[in-house]
Amino acid sequence: MIGLSILSFIMLQCSPIDPIAAYVGGDTSLTPEQRLALEEYWGLDRPASEQYLTWLSNLLRGDFGVSKIHRKPVVEIIKEKAVASAALMGISWLLSGVIGFILGVTAAVKKGKVLDRFIKWIAYVQASIPTFWLGLLLLIIFSVWLRWFPIGISVPIGVTSSEVTLWDRLHHLVLPALTLSILGIANVTLHTREKMIEVLSSEYIIFAKARGETTWQIIKNHGLRNVALPAITLHFAYFGELFGGSVLAEQVFSYPGLGSTLTDAGLKGDLPLLMGIVMISAVFVFAGNTIADLLNASINPRLKEGV
Amino acid sequence: MKDKQTVLKVDNLSISFTQYVKGLKTRNITPIKSLSIAIEAGEVLALVGASGSGKSLLAHAVLGILPGNATCGGTITYCGQPLTESSKARLRGKEISFIPQSVNYLDPLMRVADQVKIGLPRDNADSIQKDLFSRYGLKEKDGRLYPFELSGGMLRRVLFATSVRSGIKLVIADEPTPGIHPEALSAILNQLRKFADEGVAVMLITHDIVSALTISDKVTVLKNGSTVETTLAENFTDNGKKLQHPYTRSLWNALPQNSFFNYKGVSDWL
Numbered sequence: 267m268i269g270l271s272i273l274s275f276i277m278l279q280c281s282p283i284d285p286i287a288a289y290v291g292g293d294t295s296l297t298p299e300q301r302l303a304l305e306e307y308w309g310l311d312r313p314a315s316e317q318y319l320t321w322l323s324n325l326l327r328g329d330f331g332v333s334k335i336h337r338k339p340v341v342e343i344i345k346e347k348a349v350a351s352a353a354l355m356g357i358s359w360l361l362s363g364v365i366g367f368i369l370g371v372t373a374a375v376k377k378g379k380v381l382d383r384f385i386k387w388i389a390y391v392q393a394s395i396p397t398f399w400l401g402l403l404l405l406i407i408f409s410v411w412l413r414w415f416p417i418g419i420s421v422p423i424g425v426t427s428s429e430v431t432l433w434d435r436l437h438h439l440v441l442p443a444l445t446l447s448i449l450g451i452a453n454v455t456l457h458t459r460e461k462m463i464e465v466l467s468s469e470y471i472i473f474a475k476a477r478g479e480t481t482w483q484i485i486k487n488h489g490l491r492n493v494a495l496p497a498i499t500l501h502f503a504y505f506g507e508l509f510g511g512s513v514l515a516e517q518v519f520s521y522p523g524l525g526s527t528l529t530d531a532g533l534k535g536d537l538p539l540l541m542g543i544v545m546i547s548a549v550f551v552f553a554g555n556t557i558a559d560l561l562n563a564s565i566n567p568r569l570k571e572g573v
Numbered sequence: 574m575k576d577k578q579t580v581l582k583v584d585n586l587s588i589s590f591t592q593y594v595k596g597l598k599t600r601n602i603t604p605i606k607s608l609s610i611a612i613e614a615g616e617v618l619a620l621v622g623a624s625g626s627g628k629s630l631l632a633h634a635v636l637g638i639l640p641g642n643a644t645c646g647g648t649i650t651y652c653g654q655p656l657t658e659s660s661k662a663r664l665r666g667k668e669i670s671f672i673p674q675s676v677n678y679l680d681p682l683m684r685v686a687d688q689v690k691i692g693l694p695r696d697n698a699d700s701i702q703k704d705l706f707s708r709y710g711l712k713e714k715d716g717r718l719y720p721f722e723l724s725g726g727m728l729r730r731v732l733f734a735t736s737v738r739s740g741i742k743l744v745i746a747d748e749p750t751p752g753i754h755p756e757a758l759s760a761i762l763n764q765l766r767k768f769a770d771e772g773v774a775v776m777l778i779t780h781d782i783v784s785a786l787t788i789s790d791k792v793t794v795l796k797n798g799s800t801v802e803t804t805l806a807e808n809f810t811d812n813g814k815k816l817q818h819p820y821t822r823s824l825w826n827a828l829p830q831n832s833f834f835n836y837k838g839v840s841d842w843l
Contacts, residue, residue, distance in 0.1 A: 473678035476636045477692055477735065478666020487691065488680045495682075567682065567719045 272318065274544045321541065331538030340542035343527065348546070351523030355512050357443045362450025363501045369451065370458025371493065375485060377463055385455065392452035397511050401445045401518035408441060442519045446511050453504060458497050465492045499562045505554025509547050578652065580743050580774035581635065582611045586647035587798075588630050588639065605630055605798040608647070612774040614742065617765060619785035619806070620778045621824075622795030628778045629674065632745045636671055637661030652742070666692045670736040674748035674778075676728035679720040686716025689734045705734040710760075726757050733764060744768050745776045750784065762788045782809070783828065794821045 324331060331340050373385040408414045465471065466489065474484045513525035520526065524543055531540040589603040605627040612618045620628050633639045635649060637658055649656040651664065665671075679688055689705060690698040706716060709730040720728060729749060736744055746765060750758050766788040769775045779785045785792070786806050794801040801820050808815040809825055816822045 469673070469675065469677045470680045472633075472638050473671070473673050474680070474691075476638050476665055476671040476673070478662075478664075479691065483691075488683065491680070491682045568721055 347524045358446035361447040366451040366454025369455040373459040374462030389452040389455045397514040446515045499558045502558035506551040582650040616790040617769045617775040619789035619792045626795040627798040669743045672746040747778045
């Protein structure tokens, strides 16, 4: 974590963006005196290492600092955006997991048949599509041509926040969530397919067949049991990619989540906000991997003994 | 047995596999060339032969669980009816049961009691499974364990329990005995004999000819995918002078208990 924070900090220092210029925007009336005053106010006149240590010691006391562009404490912004992002990522995560698993199992059972080749083909295409391009495509088709879904943001425009219904929020969530899940589906599909094929060629499946179990019984009794574990583990470990994907998807749909805020913070040189989000996402990815490990240990009887 | 009915008859069976060698070139290998056996109800037929003589393949062919690249020739008749892929699928686990040769044939992530329950009538699967466990000297709490938690001998008995179903007419046991201490060995063999005494046809695939003889009625000797000889078990005695084929005779005499005599041709078996 510390290594990550140092790295992000150094990268920000090297970035060509002048936080003050970004902050004032195009306002050219800024006098050099005002500029110096701002620099002093933000502590930008002090050496980088001192800035970092101040930030770190504040962080250890639970203080993430105040965002420069939003003029609000970083914690507050993250809390607000995280809810939106969590909804987006949670839905895509579940969707891609469930759909991917079903497709993967189906493909493996029909291995070599037309259906399998079709699913494989879809998965390869999905895996090679860039997120932002897919997002734009969906926007063009569903929002511009068909007008089924709104173009962006998480709530309707011109409506006060108290009037926003759950339906409105869901309606705005569909396209970003779809974009994000489509990428995950390919990942899960291909891994599940591979694992299922391996399981289906094992001796205990041959024996199950010899005992008169039908294909469906074999899948139900032995297949899912032996494939679910690696699939779930993999899917939790996929948290990291999911976060990366959400940055792009949120940007394309101007969805106000952590991802688009992060981009914003980066472009405007908002150091406290950027560092805050980076730290939170690192915790998030780390949590995903840890959950995967713990889950594996608690579900898999062969590992349970050791825990 | 009063009415000696031929349960399984295999005539001139051949099995070949198509393999890919170097890219798209294929070649055929034929591990089983001409194999014929017959088993009657109430009898134990021992199928002996060296590794690679096609014993297990025969079992897999009868059960219809050969891999997809295999093609079979010849005929297999079950109770007077030709055995087709669809009738195999219908009979597997109901009238024909299979005891595999390795404990890897158990699902590693399923409790053993649940594995024994597969294929049992749903209403009393529980009680039947408990019955079977006590019959094979397994404790009730063993049923809650996973295969990796049981010893090899216990797993053999679990595999055995999976094969016991009412309505079974043919049991195919593929090397059920290796790596088992003598006591468990005789228990397993006695159980197979008991199946036969109850009117079931038993095919015992093994290369342990001596222990197979203790329970078998007939012995079929295989070599390189062909039947060498089928003979009565009692003919394996006295230097094998009642045995017809020289290969069978040399097989018998090469055993350490007998003259340990190495005829020409048996050396490639040993």
